[in-house]
Amino acid sequence: MLLLLAALAALGALATNIILPAFPSIGEDLRVSSRDLAATLSSFFVAFALGQLFVGPLSDRFGRQRLVLTGLATFIVGSMVCAMASTLPQLIGGRVIQALGVCATSVLSRAIARDLFEGQELARALSLTMVAMAAAPGFSPLLGSALDSSFGWRSTFYVISALALVLAVVYITRLGETHAPDRRSALSLGGVAAGYKQLVFDRRLMAPALSVSLVIGGLYAFFSMAPAILITGFRLSPLAFGLFFASTTFVVFGSGLLAPRLARRWGPVVTARAGVAVALAGSAAMLVGGLEFVTFSVSLTIFLFGMGIFNPLGTAIALQPFALQAGAASALLGFLQMGCAALAITVGGMLSLPPHTALGVVLLASLAASSLCFWSMRLPR
Template structure:
């Protein structure tokens, strides 16, 4: 089995792109089908509203699957789980391509999520296997940028594919990307979790590992802070059609372009974060990122409700989110090299949990969609800032 000595791997652009691709595949598969919902509903004999089940079940399976993938990789290594996850994802995509009704499509999406959750979790764990310090922060910056950017570009890509080839082609494209990533991973990287660092595996051991992480302030404070901020981003993606199309009159193509434009802000912040961290220190830079995100959310809550103002204020939030995401993730994972898989899995679960909770609260508040979004967004950033400032020390 191909194995790499820890901390000896060169931080190259090729390796960064490979890890970013593994991280972004799940996010890409999440939103790529949104523009095709009307066509899918007509062909499958269902409604656009009912098709939301393909998103909800995907998130649930994705979140739960992570909790098993992390500890398994700490015990048996990363390689077989990455490759198996990609194969399962391809199988799920094939089920979606052949689906003749909504239940079959939902089953395919569940299988997709159970496979791709492995690549999302293990991209971070592999980064922790290979790098430390500034190199880890730089690697996680690109990984986090890719995960945040993929939902922005995927609706645009999905709309183009749907118009040219039909909605089933979107599943074929993501399956093809998974196969290419698997081949590249096997040839370029291989196993990164050395035998002497592997942990014993048992149900009580898995539960104990998660329990220790939840009780350890070095993990839970930065992890919860990052999860509240990134969960707010997923809330925005979920509520964006109502906010932008119904609230501000965006067309479907305009919505896709708006999503794509947010990517450049996230890219800029992600590349800026390690440089700011080297100048001010990682903890101070991460704290500043949460503060910037909070300032943007306050501007949304208290400002004008028009498209231009919304775009400017949201950009401020995205700038802060793009800073705290990689830096906070690096702070949370840095002390836990021996159980990086479990730590990464629990971090992913917390992010999905915060996203689901934020969406649920915003949807039931007795206010307009816009105000519900702004209230929850501002509250999440405020709690994240308090948790980080009280729990993380330079």
């Protein structure tokens, strides 16, 4: 069950970055530049963020299973459109369809975890899903590079379509519906708007949710700037770049598994505050450490270690009070995460600084704001 939830959470993150190594091949095939292909990422993020706002309330009304399966089917359709695209607008359209489908699995993996677990068990389940969401972007460039070099860039979309189909079958046979009919809420446009308004002004959700989202924004800023820093700056080969990217996932994996154990001993709030403090220290070290591969790697490791502890616990703290609104609360959290990711990537690209320095500035600003938000709120212990 936990592995299935992790896979559902990871699918969107996998689809986000898997095409990055294939940009040269796609550009040559479609006769467009890499700068033009950036629209395939921005369009994906926008559709992903907005789609979540509808998926959450719909799942609270109609149940999780219907939305998960519809989302996976939509994702497969979008992937097929991408695989058969002959122009950039067709590819962008396919990416939008992909995002509208896969946003359901990302949102509902958290909502399903909230349906099934409480307290420490919820933190444990969310730790695994957060690890998967952080690990997938790390491994996806390596997988995308291997598929592109062996079978062509279109093969990446066929592979992730097959993965989505397998997940649908496993979901039907092993999990099924988790949101009981007697716990479902009524659905109306006014009710949805009122529900989101209530959540936005509820500091039990917004303080930890915004804190987690700011950290996620810093993580995606690293993903977007990594090629310029590692390939152009440190002269890593594409293979070495993929291996470095993949190695970062082990840091997140280890800290994510450690988080619930620390929370059992020290409490989730205390442990989460320690995690965000560690991530903040890594961000500061990256900014002042200088442009050297060793210092960059050490600073990044510190940031990822703290992030791996903070994110699952912060997410659990945010969702714990909202059993009856788990879908909407998870959707709002996902919207904030994608919004912060888009903002961090945009700001990093606009800074007239070397990529390494720009990343340090974005990370430090994101983590400082996250720490201030999380530490300033009175949260239950």
